[in-house]
Amino acid sequence: MTPVTPISPTHDSDRDPAATRDVVLFDMFGVIARHQSADGKERLAAIAGGPAPAFWDAYWGLRQAYDRGDVTGATYWRQVADALGADFDEARIARLIEADLASWSAVDATMVTLLDEMAAAGQPIALLSNIPEELATHYEERHSWLKLFQVRAFSCRIGHAKPEPGAYRWCLDALGVDPGRVLFVDDREDNIRAAEAVGVRGHLFTTPARLREALRISA
Numbered sequence: 001m002t003p004v005t006p007i008s009p010t011h012d013s014d015r016d017p018a019a020t021r022d023v024v025l026f027d028m029f030g031v032i033a034r035h036q037s038a039d040g041k042e043r044l045a046a047i048a049g050g051p052a053p054a055f056w057d058a059y060w061g062l063r064q065a066y067d068r069g070d071v072t073g074a075t076y077w078r079q080v081a082d083a084l085g086a087d088f089d090e091a092r093i094a095r096l097i098e099a100d101l102a103s104w105s106a107v108d109a110t111m112v113t114l115l116d117e118m119a120a121a122g123q124p125i126a127l128l129s130n131i132p133e134e135l136a137t138h139y140e141e142r143h144s145w146l147k148l149f150q151v152r153a154f155s156c157r158i159g160h161a162k163p164e165p166g167a168y169r170w171c172l173d174a175l176g177v178d179p180g181r182v183l184f185v186d187d188r189e190d191n192i193r194a195a196e197a198v199g200v201r202g203h204l205f206t207t208p209a210r211l212r213e214a215l216r217i218s219a
Contacts, residue, residue: 022181024118024215025171026149027162028129029104030187031205032111033139040103047095050084058083067130069156073097076132101138110208112145117217119148126151128171128184130161151175162186163194172198185211 029035044059045052058080066076077096081088088096118125127149131139133156140146151174153167160166172179179199186192192202203214 022183023124023126023150023175023177025126025128025175025182025184025200026115027184027186027188027191027205028127028131031185032108032115033104034106034108036103037106040099044096044099044103047092047099048080048084048086048088050086054084055080064130064161066132067155068159068161069133073100073132073134097134101135104135105138105142107143108208114208114212114217115145115148118215124175125149126153126171126175128153128162128167130155132156162188162191165194165198168195168198168200172200 155161
């Protein structure tokens with residue numbers, strides 16, 4: 001395995017050296033963790049008991065507030081029930097929360113290896129994820145690689161969710177770097193465009209191999 005060469009700063013500065021290092025800011029779902037599995041999605045819709053198209057319209061239409069931490073999981077699922085004209089009792093809500101967590105739990109081991117290499121080489125990395133509190137806790141309890149990130153910006157804890165400008169600005173403040181020194185990696189074009197609108201560089205993620213090429217990291 002070829003050693004990783006940390007991304008170099010674009011120019012010299014007499015500021016704190018730690019504040020002049022370029023940072024790679026990662027999205028999580030669709031980049032490091034996988035999107036919902038087909039089986040997981042089927043299980044969720046089955047537990048909800050409504051027509052699948054209407055269920056997913058409600059699920060995603062109400063998700064931003066849940067991701068942002070404006071509502072709890074129980075409140076979110078009651079809102080979904082209301083949108084479907086249904087009534088979810090506490091037992092069904094608990095099953096939906098559990099199924100939702102399971103549907104988002106798969107991780108790309110190839111990407112975790114890349115994160116390990118980058119951190120070992122001294123490359124500053126950070127995380128910005130749209131994620132509700134229950135899922136954030138679920139990941140923290142199970143994945144030690146989260147500790148590799150010098151900043152972990154979970155939408156439910158920062159009060160902003162992508163593609164809201166405040167999500168990117170929160171990260172810039174926490175990192176203490178200029179926007180041009182941050183490369184944001186996400187699999188969604190709208191999130192990349194929103195990052196670029198506040199001055200952050202963007203990389204549209206497709207595969208780990210292409211990301212390695214963009215970062216000039218050999219396997």
